[in-house]
Amino acid sequence: MNTFGLLINGKEIEASAGAHFASYDPATGEVVGQFARARAADVMAAVSSARAAYEDVWRDVSATERGRLLQEVARRIRSQAERLAIDEARDCGKVLSQARNDVAVAVRYFEFFGSVATALHGEQIPVGPDVIDFTVREPYGVCAQINAWNFPLNMAARSLAAALAAGNTVVLKTPELAPYNTAVLGRIVTEAGLPPGVVNIVHGYGGEAGAALSGHPDVDLVTFTGSIETGRTVAASAAANITPCVLELGGKSPTVVFPDADLDEVAGRLARGFVEANGQSCDLPSLAVVHTDVHDEFVDRLVRRVEKFTVGPAGEDPDVGALISEAQRARVEGYLTAAVEQGARVVAGGGRPSRADLGSGWYVEPTVLVDVTPGMTVASEEIFGPVLCVVKFATEDEAVAIANGTAYGLAAFVWTRDLGRGVRLTRRIQAGQVYLNCFTSGDSVMIPFGGFKSSGYGREKGFEALRTYTQVKNICIFAR
Template identity: 50%
Template structure:
């Protein structure tokens, strides 16, 4: 693939009030497979964020809040149609942006469309309730939009997560300002164009790319933002939550995880092995709900680890556009972070059963590649057991009882998801109630679940709920109306 020189790089402006707004400063967008820039994106700061919030407020107060649910639903359906019609284009852009295999990007584009379809359909069922008091008093509740919502999203699933947060917010009647990650902003900008073509009023969706400490911080701290949603690191999430607290506005935080698989002697290997591998190698393990820990009963440890190691070694790595099993990591910074964790393993009792470094060969010399890695005999004393690596690294630990399995699962500070592999329904039910996580999968593992499944974390994995009907409620507030009806004498 030919790469343009810096002077030839296509430039992608911010989208504010329906217009493309160039900036004086730009950020190079790098292809993770080659480490070379292929585009430039606007580097927004506080001035652009202020303009975007003002545009969102104006459209909310004059247009979108007065649009009927039927009309909002129709717009969301048209956005979904636009995403499906441009699925190939969006997938290619997402792969260039993030490095993920093309097949995964195609799936992401389909899921993004599904979010808008789901909330378009669910919107018309959203309503308040009547409250019984006395014969002379009528009381009821209304579900109303917040107003202007700020959305700060990460680089790992930019199109899918943008749709995940924007679809319920827009369907509910809010107007939005989206700050995509500087590493992968292009599909968010394309989504804004598709939404405008679908009839979304100018200013209802504004996109301000830039760095987190510039555009992201300005959006989180803006006093005219009524609600915030953030997905990313715990440290950045704490800063967003602090800013939200200063303005007394609600916030949804999704901050990552260290999600375990719990495998018992009666597990189904034919089903478990491929799903366990996929859950840690999808998008090179850069997934907040990746199944990054494997807690396995001692009696089946050897056979399961041998099967996983064989599968890890058979995975095909390469540029995302070639649609391999696994592509590169997003950046040199992220690659070095993962390699930093792996460098500690050689000085420990951990056994490397597959991978463990950078793949050899000229094909991988320039990109940000790390081998899919299987680490055995990991215990809670090891850093890789407790901390989110955010790479294709699966850590294996053994247990002898259900109580020990729960103790190991609960040892980290996270609580996003867990997978349970057993044919014993009673045991699965017992475990599902005891694990402090937002999602529990039994005999399957669908990272973050389906569009319809509420998704949120316990403990340091975050606050609030996304996806499903719960998200639509999260983007509305409840107002109570009580009317005293004087009875005839």
């Protein structure tokens, strides 16, 4: 077990109040690490450190040098990838193979943003023969980043690499339920040679450290990933200082399956997709919208796969691991109980695994619900567990209405061999990412990520993230 201090101005220090909190292995309930618990005074020190580093050092570092440093971070993450994957699995319950992939993606973020740091530029505007008018993109300055616990290392790398590539300094609050690898990442970036204060990391609770960070008057941009309710609070706190935000607030991502789709392929990929991160991912396919003509056949293919899934500790690399906390398991079980009461039917899973040695972990079996109708709670709210809800549709218009019938708009998936129909749906579905005949692009680092509606606003990932972390300045020169 390791103990981590707050990373402020290049050094790990104790919290001002001397308090700590622990993180726990979801599979066993055992303590994984101890973390200094930041309060408002510590957040103020971290922001001051980031401000000084930005004004005195970082904004004058060339894009070429920033890119080189990010590439060095990538190299160092890769050199300890297996250790990071094992720690990620213990800290947030993610199965080992997925944790390994998350570490690989974290490497890609630093590689990608390190490679494109020099590609960000403005444009010349042809106002007239005596005027030189052009835009430049400048960093905001100090960025506050408040990340979620379901992809801790991956998400920290995503936001951190983009902000640094664009020329900002950062204060990052680790997720209180899974802070371990973000704390390790702080040590990695320090060892990679980033100047002191460019990256500052604080640990603590949302109502203390998170609130102090989002409401700090010297923060220039806030990024937050989490629930709608907390997102509203963060945005309101930032708005008091006219501080812009980037918010990613969850999803209820539909998968629309038409009769002409390859049902076997879709069933196999969907089965794997809805249990990614043990069902604790905002953009996974959690709502299956299946044409009535193939509904029963499709469900049968799906259930046969789900019933073969293994459940166990992350280190065993099963198909499904433990949920992040006992409270999260209770939340998921509450949704399942309400669904059955409202008329849904469980055709796979629905309870806790029967293995006697799993009693100390926070497990829920991968579950498939049918006879779900759009008005049910489970069809519209984000469950955040390994639960797939199946809804029938008869017409294209009905499929679109169901897909758009939630408050969310993060991701959607459409499966049909009719390319014209597929393209129509990609235009009509209200989501930040729509995938036709696939569940992934192959390199998610390169594509912009963010939501419509209550899923939030702003974009992370890809080149769009560099625009997210910069603001436009227009410069006009009269050439006389």
